[in-house]
Amino acid sequence: MPRMLMKGNYAAVYGAILAGCEAYYGYPITPASEIAESASALFPKFGRTFLQAESEVAAINMVYGAAGCGQRVMTGSSGPGISLKQEGLSYCAGSALPCVIVDIMRGGPGLGNIGPEQSDYNQVVKGGGHGNYRNIVLAPNSAQEMCDLTMLAFELADKYRNPAFVLTDGVIGQMMEAVDLPEPVSEFPDKSDWAVKGTAESRHLINSIYLDHDDLERWNRHLEKKYAAIQKNEVLVEEYMMDDAEIVTIGYGSSSRVLRSAVDIARENGIKLGLFRPITLFPFPVDEIAKLPEKGIKGILTVEMSTGQLVDDVNLALKGKMFSDLYSRLGGNVPSAAEILEKVSELYGV
Amino acid sequence: MFLLPRRSLRRSPSFTGCNMEKKTVLRKPKGFIDVYKHKPGAEKDRTHYCPGCGHGILHKLIAEALEDFDLVEKTIIISPVGCSVFAYYYFHTGNLQVAHGRAPAVASAVSRANPDSVVISYQGDGDLAAIGGNNINQAANRGENMAVFFVNNAIYGMTGGQMAPTTLEGQKTTTTPYGRNVKTDGYPIQVCELINTFTAPVYVTRTSLQDMANIRKTRTAVRKAIMNAKEKKGFSFVEVLSMCPSGWKKDSLQSQQWIKENMVPRFPLGVFRDVSEEAETVERPVPVMDTEEVKKIFGYSDFKASTIQKNTEANFKKISLRVSGFGGQGIMSTGIVLANVGMEYGYNVSWLPSYGPEMRGGTANCSVKIQEDTIGASEVTEPNMIIAMNQPSLEKFEKIMVPGGALMYNSTLIDIEPTRNDVDIYKIPITGIADELGDTRVQSMVGVGAFAAITGLFDPEEIVSLIPSLFAGKPDKVLNMNEEAVRKGYDYVTENYSV
Missing domain, CATH: 3.40.920.10 (Pyruvate-ferredoxin oxidoreductase, PFOR, domain III)
Structure with a gap:
């Protein structure tokens, strides 16, 4: 198995090609530009389509078109670009089109800056565009996972005919790590009952209009059931030093990497700190978090690079049995292990 | 005025004056779905367009061309937002209904995904020239292999008669109740002239549905654009001046007259460019999906596990x-x-x-x-x-x-x-x-x-x-x-x- 040192952003593109992604439509934006750049270098080598779209809006609509034709298709962007894509994403969800979107989060709101933040959580995890829909959201925290979870995103997108996000921040996108390239995907789902291919048998309709109120309600109920199935079947988490943990930290993406360091240092100092990392943000690990109070722990600290977007979901999952504290850094600042341990000490007296 | 397409006339002996015993059969072209199953309500045999609207005529010209060229099965039509949002009710082709203004972007990807298909982007003036202005320009500039049919009726029809980018100077709409003031609202945009500034398009023309002679010219343009897409010649753009009796608050005949007297002077008819004959064929690559081939291109076998000792x-x-x-x-x-x-x-x-x-x-x-x-x-x-x-x-x-x-x-x-x-x-x-x-x-x-x-x-x-x-x-x-x-x-x- 080939092992290569590469940026998280590149790893997502390798994963896409290995997953059989046939087309990449994107617009450059820091800190996600290497995704478009590496796609422009790699996709043509495989006879696959790379097109630099005129705008983020065009890019997601190109994704809509390719997905409607049954292709595995991807785009990549960052905060402001994702905001622009929201209408198109709503159309993709409304027309049940599988596609993969990589969001390398940067600082906001507005132009913000290009440092790492996690402030797209709400706009990606909660749906973001108009209407009742959810995105499947996978949150890698390493270059290897950028590859692996991008591949999984294609699989889940097809399985549920729904947009799937790979959501991470500038640190994970920009850093290099060793990546073991997996085997390419060889089997693809049959889309012949809905994809438009320009043939007699594929004269289908890709559409999100339901003029009749009852029809639209029925369609929304169908989507609702789909999201319930995703919630039931697809939750992924990583637990580190959780068996005997007295204090639990929760974080995803690069926050979770820092938390791992904090846990290691805490353990060296006899503090029983553990890490609970949601790998899927939708579906959110509601049941797993709801069980945390049963372990008789002293406290839960959610660490995020946003002002309490993740902690809202943690607290909803806890159903009032406990409340998670919050430690956040913003504006491109990444929390350090030392800061987190100081906060743990201050909150829980250890 | 009852408009009969030319082909129906040709195939209907009763109109030729000979063989009067044969029964006249007027039928829908095969480019249309026989029964409009996607259309809600009971009336599945007629369109939702208003009497006197130009969309029905243009739809029919397209549907006939698709049948005549045997392209119905390999055509994919992108329906916009606007009155023609429901174009998919009618065409017996692959259909994608898309967001406002984005049809050229969607069509670009559809055409690349299915290089052997005929991709049609059907758009109105608000969709194409306002909210989707950038998308049409960029698709034209890339020379995407598609036929664009641009219905210019100088108004937002579906939304209820608001100002369009092509609304004429002084024209009253629901958002220009005192008439379009070019000092504040700008001038009507001449889209063909704009598209004609790009290098890539192969065919750019403006026609009208104002009378039979112009419908015939439109028919020729429609067929040329569709044939160009079939032959992978690139980007063809047909702007069609079209009646909107409901939006204009006129009857059908007044509407046709209004095009002639008011729209044509601002939007001159004619072929702006036709390099279809000498156009190079648009080529798209064939994706490599075979896993062994993918591994070969990535050079999997060249990687050697390291033997260096720590x-x-x-x-x-x-x-x-x-x-x-x-x-x-x-x-x-x-x-x-x-x-x-x-x-x-x-x-x-x-x-x-x-x-x-x-x-x-x-x-x-x-x-x-x-x-x-x-x-x-x-x-x-x-x-x-x-x-x-x-x-x-x-x-x-x-x-x-x-x-x-x-x-x-x-x-x-x-x-x-x-x-x-x-x-x-x-x-x-x-x-x-x-x-x-x-x-x-x-x-x-x-x-x-x-x-x-x-x-x-x-x-x-x-x-x-x-x-x-x-x-x-x-x-x-x-x-x-x-x-x-x-x-x-x-x-x-x-x-x-x-x-």
């Missing part, structure tokens, strides 16, 4: 390194080479750059971790080693070092001494050694060699053995110089320090 006697078990200096000093590549070598030794490694404007401001730095355990944070906030290539870097990063660490600095460019006395100091003329070798650019490999000596993690000859793959594609001279740089950096440390 040095169990190394001075450092765990590296948390910051490399810092001016942009152009090879700061990033120093870090990447060390991470690569670490990976070949079987360590967990991470490399994190400073990125963006910081890079362009003259200073650059990166974090490198090399260790046995899984790596947590990739940003090095408490380095046990730094490589400072210029003075600001030394000043910035020596402060955050942990006691007992190793501080390497480039004495060629740094005149000051480090202030820390609880770390091991390595004063190395990194740039000077590189210059002696004949190229300042090899200074990063001098640093790599010195790193190997200080930490004891890497054998310099193992690093040298990796150079051809690290600098793949570079000429031998460059490879040799970098190899020498590693050795010189290594030797400088071992000759001047006890490590």
Whole structure:
């Protein structure tokens, strides 16, 4: 198995090609530009389509078109670009089109800056565009996972005919790590009952209009059931030093990497700190978090690079049995292990 | 006025005056679905368009052409937002209904996904020239293989008669109740003229549905655009001046008259460009999906598992390194080479750059971790080693070092001494050694060699053995110089320090 040192952003593109992604439509934006750049270098080598779209809006609509034709298709962007894509994403969800979107989060709101933040959580995890829909959201925290979870995103997108996000921040996108390239995907789902291919048998309709109120309600109920199935079947988490943990930290993406360091240092100092990392943000690990109070722990600290977007979901999952504290850094600042341990000490007296 | 398409006339003997016994059969072209199953309500045999509207005529011209050219099955129609949002009710083709203005973007991807299909982007004036203005221009400029039918009726029909980009000067609409004032609302946009400024389009024409003669010209244009798409000639654009009796508050005949008297003077009819004959065929690649072929292109079989042994006697078990200096000093590549070598030794490694404007401001730095355990944070906030290539870097990063660490600095460019006395100091003329070798650019490999000596993690000859793959594609001279740089950096440390 080939092992290569590469940026998280590149790893997502390798994963896409290995997953059989046939087309990449994107617009450059820091800190996600290497995704478009590496796609422009790699996709043509495989006879696959790379097109630099005129705008983020065009890019997601190109994704809509390719997905409607049954292709595995991807785009990549960052905060402001994702905001622009929201209408198109709503159309993709409304027309049940599988596609993969990589969001390398940067600082906001507005132009913000290009440092790492996690402030797209709400706009990606909660749906973001108009209407009742959810995105499947996978949150890698390493270059290897950028590859692996991008591949999984294609699989889940097809399985549920729904947009799937790979959501991470500038640190994970920009850093290099060793990546073991997996085997390419060889089997693809049959889309012949809905994809438009320009043939007699594929004269289908890709559409999100339901003029009749009852029809639209029925369609929304169908989507609702789909999201319930995703919630039931697809939750992924990583637990580190959780068996005997007295204090639990929760974080995803690069926050979770820092938390791992904090846990290691805490353990060296006899503090029983553990890490609970949601790998899927939708579906959110509601049941797993709801069980945390049963372990008789002293406290839960959610660490995020946003002002309490993740902690809202943690607290909803806890159903009032406990409340998670919050430690956040913003504006491109990444929390350090030392800061987190100081906060743990201050909150829980250890 | 009852408009009969020409083909129906031709095929209907009763209109030719001969053989009067044969029964006249007027039928829908096969380009249409027989029963409009997608259309809600009971009336599945007629369109939703208003009496006198031009959409029905244009739909029919398209449907007839698709049948006549035997293209119904391989055609994909992109329905916009506007009155023709429901074009998919009628056409017996593949259909995608899309967001407002985005039909050309969607069609671009549909055409690339299905290069042998005939892709039609059907759009109105608000959709195409206002909210989707950029998308149509860019698709035209790329020469996407598609036929665009642009219905210009100078108004937003579906939304209820608001101003369109093509609304005429002085024209009253529900958002220009006093008439379009060009001083505040701008002038009606002449889209054909705009599209004609791009190099790529092969066919650009404006026609009208105002009377039978012009409908015939429209028919010719429709057929040419569809044939161009079939023959992969690229981007064809047909603007059709069309009646909107409901939006204009006129009857059918008045509407036709209104086009003639008011629209045509602003939107002159005619062919703006036709290079269809000499157009080059649009070629699209065939995707490689075979797994063995994919692995071959990625070079899976070229990868060899590393056999390099770790040095169990190394001075450092765990590296948390910051490399810092001016942009152009090879700061990033120093870090990447060390991470690569670490990976070949079987360590967990991470490399994190400073990125963006910081890079362009003259200073650059990166974090490198090399260790046995899984790596947590990739940003090095408490380095046990730094490589400072210029003075600001030394000043910035020596402060955050942990006691007992190793501080390497480039004495060629740094005149000051480090202030820390609880770390091991390595004063190395990194740039000077590189210059002696004949190229300042090899200074990063001098640093790599010195790193190997200080930490004891890497054998310099193992690093040298990796150079051809690290600098793949570079000429031998460059490879040799970098190899020498590693050795010189290594030797400088071992000759001047006890490590």
